[in-house]
Amino acid sequence: xxxxxxxxxxxxxxxxxxxxxxxxxxxxxxxxxxxxxxxxxxxxxxxxxxxxxxxxxxxxxxxxxxxxxxxxxxxxxxxxxxxxxxxxxxxxxxxxxxxxxxxxxxxxxxxxxxxxxxxxxxxxxxxxxxxxxxxxxxxxxxxxxxxxxxxxxxxxxxxxxxxxxxxxxxxxxxxxxxxxxxxxxxxxxxxxxxxxxxxxxxxxxxxxxxxxxxxxxxxxxxxxxxxxxxxxxxxxxxxxxxxxxxxxxxxxxxxxxxxxxxxxxxxxxxxxxxxxxxxxxxxxxxxxxxxxxxxxxxxxxxxxxxxxxxxxxxxxxxxxxxxxxxxxxxxxxxxxxxxxxxxxxxxxxxxxxxxxxxxxxxxxxxxxxxxxxxxxxxxxxxxxxxxxxxxxxxxxxxxxxxxxxxxxxxxxxxxxxxxxxxxxxxxxxxxxxxxxxxxxxxxxxxxxxxxxxxxxxxxxxxxxxxxxxxxxxxxxxxxxxxxxxxxxxxxxxxxxxxxxxxxxxxxxxxxxxxxxxxxxxxxxxxxxxxxxxxxxxxxxxxxxxxxxxxxxxxxxxxxxxxxxxxxxxxxxxxxxxxxxxxxxxxxxxxxxxxxxxxxxxxxxxxxxxxxxxxxxxxxxxxxxxxxxxxxxxxxxxxxxxxxxxxxxxxxxxxxxxxxxxxxxxxxxxxxxxxxxxxxxxxxxxxxxxxxxxxxxxxxxxxxxxxxxxxxxxxxxxxxxxxxxxxxxxxxxxxxxxxxxxxxxxxxxxxxxxxxxxxxxxxxxxxxxxxxxxxxxxxxxxxxxxxxxxxx
Amino acid sequence: xxxxxxxxxxxxxxxxxxxxxxxxxxxxxxxxxxxxxxxxxxxxxxxxxxxxxxxxxxxxxxxxxxxxxxxxxxxxxxxxxxxxxxxxxxxxxxxxxxxxxxxxxxxxxxxxxxxxxxxxxxxxxxxxxxxxxxxxxxxxxxxxxxxxxxxxxxxxxx
Ligand code: FES
Ligand code: FES
Numbered sequence: 012x013x014x015x016x017x018x019x020x021x022x023x024x025x026x027x028x029x030x031x032x033x034x035x036x037x038x039x040x041x042x043x044x045x046x047x048x049x050x051x052x053x054x055x056x057x058x059x060x061x062x063x064x065x066x067x068x069x070x071x072x073x074x075x076x077x078x079x080x081x082x083x084x085x086x087x088x089x090x091x092x093x094x095x096x097x098x099x100x101x102x103x104x105x106x107x108x109x110x111x112x113x114x115x116x117x118x119x120x121x122x123x124x125x126x127x128x129x130x131x132x133x134x135x136x137x138x139x140x141x142x143x144x145x146x147x148x149x150x151x152x153x154x155x156x157x158x159x160x161x162x163x164x165x166x167x168x169x170x171x172x173x174x175x176x177x178x179x180x181x182x183x184x185x186x187x188x189x190x191x192x193x194x195x196x197x198x199x200x201x202x203x204x205x206x207x208x209x210x211x212x213x214x215x216x217x218x219x220x221x222x223x224x225x226x227x228x229x230x231x232x233x234x235x236x237x238x239x240x241x242x243x244x245x246x247x248x249x250x251x252x253x254x255x256x257x258x259x260x261x262x263x264x265x266x267x268x269x270x271x272x273x274x275x276x277x278x279x280x281x282x283x284x285x286x287x288x289x290x291x292x293x294x295x296x297x298x299x300x301x302x303x304x305x306x307x308x309x310x311x312x313x314x315x316x317x318x319x320x321x322x323x324x325x326x327x328x329x330x331x332x333x334x335x336x337x338x339x340x341x342x343x344x345x346x347x348x349x350x351x352x353x354x355x356x357x358x359x360x361x362x363x364x365x366x367x368x369x370x371x372x373x374x375x376x377x378x379x380x381x382x383x384x385x386x387x388x389x390x391x392x393x394x395x396x397x398x399x400x401x402x403x404x405x406x407x408x409x410x411x412x413x414x415x416x417x418x419x420x421x422x423x424x425x426x427x428x429x430x431x432x433x434x435x436x437x438x439x440x441x442x443x444x445x446x447x448x449x450x451x452x453x454x455x456x457x458x459x460x461x462x463x464x465x466x467x468x469x470x471x472x473x474x475x476x477x478x479x480x481x482x483x484x485x486x487x488x489x490x491x492x493x494x495x496x497x498x499x500x501x502x503x504x505x506x507x508x509x510x511x512x513x514x515x516x517x518x519x520x521x522x523x524x525x526x527x528x529x530x531x532x533x534x535x536x537x538x539x540x541x542x543x544x545x546x547x548x549x550x551x552x553x554x555x556x557x558x559x560x561x562x563x564x565x566x567x568x569x570x571x572x573x574x575x576x577x578x579x580x581x582x583x584x585x586x587x588x589x590x591x592x593x594x595x596x597x598x599x600x601x602x603x604x605x606x607x608x609x610x611x612x613x614x615x616x617x618x619x620x621x622x623x624x625x626x627x628x629x630x631x632x633x634x635x636x637x638x639x640x641x642x643x644x645x646x647x648x649x650x651x652x653x654x655x656x657x658x659x660x661x662x663x664x665x666x667x668x669x670x671x672x673x674x675x676x677x678x679x680x681x682x683x684x685x686x687x688x689x690x691x692x693x694x695x696x697x698x699x700x701x702x703x704x705x706x707x708x709x710x711x712x713x714x715x716x717x718x719x720x721x722x723x724x725x726x727x728x729x730x731x732x733x734x735x736x737x738x739x740x741x742x743x744x745x746x747x748x749x750x751x752x753x754x755x756x757x758x759x760x761x762x763x764x765x766x767x768x769x770x771x772x773x774x775x776x777x778x779x780x781x782x783x784x785x786x787x788x789x790x791x792x793x794x795x796x797x798x799x800x801x802x
Numbered sequence: 803x804x805x806x807x808x809x810x811x812x813x814x815x816x817x818x819x820x821x822x823x824x825x826x827x828x829x830x831x832x833x834x835x836x837x838x839x840x841x842x843x844x845x846x847x848x849x850x851x852x853x854x855x856x857x858x859x860x861x862x863x864x865x866x867x868x869x870x871x872x873x874x875x876x877x878x879x880x881x882x883x884x885x886x887x888x889x890x891x892x893x894x895x896x897x898x899x900x901x902x903x904x905x906x907x908x909x910x911x912x913x914x915x916x917x918x919x920x921x922x923x924x925x926x927x928x929x930x931x932x933x934x935x936x937x938x939x940x941x942x943x944x945x946x947x948x949x950x951x952x953x954x955x956x957x958x959x960x
Contacts, residue, residue, distance in 0.1 A: 031840015031880035259906030508904030700943025
């Protein structure tokens with residue numbers, strides 16, 4: 012990255028942050044603003060008999076309190092974010108209101124909302140609302156929820172299955188009949204999620220004069236969120252504007268503003284600006300959760316370690332639901348379709364269940380579903396390696412798709428764009444110096460120290476375009492030249508921490524030939540068409556659209572310059588904002604001068620080509636959109652680029668306490684062409700930390716009554732600086748043939764690999780005790796118990 | 803409604819007098835009364851460190867104190883760290899080392915690091931990790947934050 016881009020990053024992006032000037036949603040204060048708090052259910056499953064708000068209303072400063080029943084006729088239920096019943100699948104969509112009407116189904120489910128003159132009073136009022144509940148039987152275990160006499164969350168369904176899909180890819184019977192060996196693998200992953208450090212927050216301001224609702228919120232997709240909010244409020248979308256200030260982390264947790272619609276409703280009712288800032292406890296209770304799944308499969312192998320196929324059962328615990336409060340339910344599809352990952356399989360067949368229980372709703376978290384299939388196959392391969400007496404790398408080299416086989420149609424439908432898997436894995440082995448550590452392991456064992464080496468691979472399907480959902484894949488960009496010579500780029504590839512602004516400036520500067528300091532990026536506005544960053548789609552859709560628009564603008568500028576300079580169009584180039592002739596150094600004009608001549612003095616007739624004038628193309632701007640070419644023909648190929656990575660680590664287990672310490676961690680990723688190395692590396696580091704958090708620490712624990720026991724960062728065990736090791740990174744670049752820049756989506760890849768790296772490293776460390784892991788997180792207690800069982 | 807108490811506090815070199823409710827948290831005083839919104843709120847219960855400020859010279863979590871406890875004290879927030887437009891080495895190194903992703907933890911991290919560097923000018927990596935372990939960052943995996951603090955330490959030492 013050039014120095015000028017680095018200067019841009021510092022000045023435009025980071026300076027306001029390090030000086031405390033950057034604006035986040037909670038920093039917005041409007042005149043006459045009121046404060047909102049939301050009362051959540053104390054019960055996991057109960058009927059609401061009555062809600063008495065009289066005492067709360069008596070508190071001085073309390074302005075209004077609303078309940079679900081009162082609102083019912085005034086608003087619409089939460090719209091659905093995915094409807095796969097249209098694909099012929101078992102797919103149920105519950106009717107959900109922002110505030111519960113007659114029944115609550117999880118602890119923390121919103122029941123009533125309070126508006127007061129300050130946040131302290133609004134909180135006081137929470138305590139004074141009397142809710143009379145009639146408790147109902149609770150179910151928090153998905154397998155119990157699938158039993159015949161289980162308590163029903165939605166009586167009208169007759170069971171608790173929100174989604175059921177039978178995935179059949181290839182001929183499973185035939186493939187299993189060829190097997191030399193069949194291995195059974197079970198894997199259970201706990202419930203956890205992203206939990207950005209900035210809690211959810213919303214400032215809603217309904218202006219009666221303009222009949223417009225303005226909403227500020229940290230969000231990944233304001234264009235889509237406007238649709239969602241307008242739908243609940245029963246307002247035309249054109250009367251709602253969603254603005255996204257700085258965002259304090261996304262990770263998939265900020266796609267659907269299901270709770271944020273409540274302050275919006277209140278602002279509409281009271282015609283005043285309302286702020287809602289969620290408490291951390293409320294955030295743990297009601298922000299959407301993820302993972303919480305169980306695989307039970309058989310894998311068919313040949314004796315030489317070649318994998319043939321996988322069949323079995325998959326259960327995802329959606330909590331209360333995964334279609335309306337967020338878009339979590341669809342994760343069941345990539346969970347299964349990502350199973351074959353980097354390998355050549357003949358068949359997979361999986362019965363996949365999405366089950367509802369009395370827990371918080373299911374949403375998106377970095378990895379989404381892609382992490383799940385990847386982790387299963389990596390677990391299967393690491394177990395098989397042991398079985399066939401192969402090293403973990405050997406079994407992978409035997410099964411990899413080879414570099415000359417791209418584009419590769421995976422059996423589950425995905426069309427892999429490019430890759431060189433053996434090269435990436437080899438580099439990771441070198442970076443770790445795996446032979447050295449294997450030797451160390453032997454030596455240390457003699458001294459009763461147990462270190463283990465683990466490794467895993469991943470392929471990240473990125474850049475989704477999924478029909479019948481909010482994830483369809485639309486994206487646009489507009490690039491304009493202003494008369495001051497500045498370039499304005501409009502893109503909703505919002506910077507939620509991944510430095511997308513810098514990537515945008517970098518591709519515009521390069522493709523147009525202008526100075527970074529002359530580029531301004533406008534993002535985070537529902538008036539810009541585009542779905543924003545999720546599914547690692549920023550560099551795929553967002554950047555591709557920006558590059559296309561930039562090239563189109565350049566063409567316009569050059570056409571005009573050709574006329575003004577009386578020079579051949581092909582003979583011109585732009586550098587640092589000045590258009591030059593290749594053959595005549597006298598002939599040059601700055602883009603600023605050019606813009607002024609076109610727009611004002613002398614004006615279009617004297618500067619534009621006849622063709623431009625006739626078409627009415629008088630402005631120096633270009634709009635472009637971009638769509639994934641690989642997803643057009645086959646509906647099953649819903650992803651666009653497929654980056655890959657190999658991580659390896661050395662860990663040590665303390666036999667006394669069961670504590671795992673990561674001694675060394677290396678990661679080699681192939682993300683296609685790298686646009687901004689610094690931010691790619693930062694994404695890798697952050698993703699790995701979240702992956703390590705997920706496998707070693709983080710857990711949302713519910714008791715049998717459906718009470719969440721982990722409602723602070725310390726109970727949840729969010730990793731701190733002492734829990735995360737130094738991470739060494741290297742890159743291989745295999746460009747993608749399908750994006751405008753050759754870059755691949757990569758934001759989620761880094762979180763996918765660490766869990767299996769650590770699991771396999773712990774098993775390796777404890778090989779003398781034959782410890783087998785089938786459940787995470789690997790808290791000291793779990794490992795200690797496993798050791799007790801086997802010794 | 804709790805009763806109001808008058809307090810006088812010096813924040814970033816400027817003296818402020820205000821009547822605050824006795825239960826108002828210091829963080830809310832800084833953010834909502836003084837308008838110093840650079841100090842962030844991530845949990846309001848002392849677990850994330852986003853609200854860290856310098857209170858009479860040492861790093862404290864401003865969500866764990868009442869505004870009235872700050873009467874007569876001297877406070878520095880992130881807004882007061884740069885002097886006459888010149889950034890503190892920590893601010894510069896955070897930018898240079900890409901230690902800022904979403905930036906929500908940054909103010910708290912810089913303030914806690916400021917205190918660490920003052921107390922332990924020769925601090926090493928392990929000590930930095932321990933020193934900032936009361937501050938959470940969900941984006942960076944701490945790698946670049948630790949690097950930034952380490953380089954700032956080297957610069958301050960010189
Ligand atoms: S807001 Fe003070 S520690 Fe989290
Ligand atoms: S940079 Fe986002 S929480 Fe630290």
